[in-house]
Amino acid sequence: MRMYDLIRKKRDGGELSKPEIEFIVNGYTNGSLPDYQMSAFTMAVFFRGMTARETADLTRAMANSGDTVDLSAIKGIKVDKHSTGGVGDTTTLVLAPLVASIGVPVAKMSGHGLGHTGGTIDKLQSIPGFSVELSERQFVQNVNQIGLALTGQTGDVAPADKKLYALRDVTATVDSIPLIASSVMSKKLAAGADAIVLDVKTGEGAFMKTLDESFVLAKAMVEIGTELGRQTIAVVSDMNQPLGLAVGNALEVKEAIDTLQGHGPADLTELCLELGAHMTVLARKASDPETAKQRLRDQICSGAAVAKLKQFIAAQGGDASVVDRPEMLPQAAKTVVFKSETDGFISYINAETIGTCAMLLGAGREQKDSAIDLAVGIVLQKKIGDQVATGDPLAVLHLNDDARLPGVISLLRESFEISPVPVPKPPLIYGVVTREGIERFY
Incomplete structure (x- = not known):
């Protein structure tokens, strides 16, 4: 050959x-x-x-190129969730304790972020004492005992994907649906989950900018999962504006706590209920998504979801009192309010530019070895469709260094557009893709 x-x-x-x-x-x-x-x-x-069969074979080969995780010692159906990435994407911090609170085992491997903010690992390290370094024995034990554990990825999971992605990044071949889909799914396959729920972002702040492209990618990943014997569902969700309000590591942890206590942003709550419902059905803890959503709402209302978060933090060495006292999270030295300069209705928020602003403040990595400031970031005060008056706050910047503030303010001015007439709020969820086909809502 x-x-x-x-x-x-x-x-x-x-x-x-x-x-x-x-x-x-x-x-x-x-x-x-x-x-x-x-x-x-x-x-x-x-x-x-590539054909669906070729793409599945490529995925399998990349998954088998290094270590694979054996989760057979964990009781129940293990359902993993993956997001294709966006701005203010706090879903894992909410979803993991929420679905674990109704008996869905969550055994998750996550990585550090490169971009707007840190990854899930970085965000959790905002919590005093929290450790993501778990032995395999401790990892399995935590899931069996409390239903939830999260650990850092090892360097030996899907090494073919790491090597191939680095090559694609410098040869203008990143934007290929089969290569994107196999990259994502090879890591999920190697991580050992029985079933997978995918959150495919679409819009300005997403990797896939158009709705049609996003559905094509979602379909490709569901086909791979099906071909490789994993129950797989994809939800296509909006990223034309940041999800929730907070963009920044400790700020997103606080927002996740708020959401599990029942007073988080409406869009973050809605998306977590949607994704969590599919995870619950795949884990056979509910017969249909609507029943599952109601069970999840009940867990939030009863306090069971936030209690699971405390249990999770304590089990991994963190100080669980941070849930009741979020001021224990890293705090920025100062805040600056960015205000509207006109009256009207928010018609546009450039999610990607908001993410860039957060990164410039220190919330994300410009390069792999960049240090992250866990305290800094941006908290939006308005979303698309909201009415504003001159002088109303549009965003609050949390910062420790004034040096980049003028540049960030300049970018923020370009990030918001205000219409003199009312603007409808955009859809949050555009459709669901399963092995049976595509259901588009818009």
Whole structure:
């Protein structure tokens, strides 16, 4: 088998066999295939695409390129959740304790973030004493005892994906649906979940900017999961404005606490109930999504959801009293209010630029080795459709360094548009994709 022949086969629109795909992935992982040949292959895939079967085989091969996590010692159906990423995406911090509180086992591996804010790991490290370094034994024990554990990803999970993504990033082949879908799903497969719920973001602050592209990606990932024997559902949700109000690590932890106590932002609460309902049904803890949503609402109202959060924090060495005293979270030295300069209705918020502003304040990483300031970020005061008057706060900036403030304020002025006439609030959830097909709501 020669890589030259496989590149030519895909270039000409041919369909690769499972052994051929395994040859490519294994060869690139062990270094026997050079970057220039893999670059040619990814460009051929970019233009020619892959069938659902090819994409599933690519996913399986990448998942098997390193360590895989065995969750068989954990009781029940393990359901993982993955978001394709956005601004203010606090869902994991809410969902994990919420669904665990009704008996859905959550055994989650997460990573550090590169971009607008830290990843889930960084956010949790805002909590005094919280540790994400769990042994495999402790990880399994925590899930079996309290229904929930979260640990950092090891460097050996899906190494083929890490290597291939770095190559795609510098060869203009990131924007390929089969390569995106296999990248996401290879890590989920290696993480050992029985079922997967995907939150596919769409819009300005998302990787997929258009609704049609987002549904294509969602369908591709559901097909991969189905082909590989995992129950998989994808929800396509809005990212034309930040989700919730907070963008920043400790700020998002506080918002997650508020949401589990029943007074979080409406959109974050709604999306978590939607995703949580599908997780609950896949775990066979409810017969249908509406029943599941009501059970989840009841857990919030009764205090059971926030009690599970406290239990989770304590089990991983954190100070659970932070839930009742969020002022224990890292606090910025000062706040600056960004105000409206006109009357009207918010018609547009550039989610991506808001995320950039938070990163410039120190909430995210500009490079892999950048330090994160866990205290800083932005808390929106208005969302699309809200009425404002001149002088009303649009956002509150939490900062420790004034040096970048002028640039951030300048970007914020470009991030908001105000209409003189009323503007409808945008949809939050655009549809759901299952193995049976696509249900679009808009």
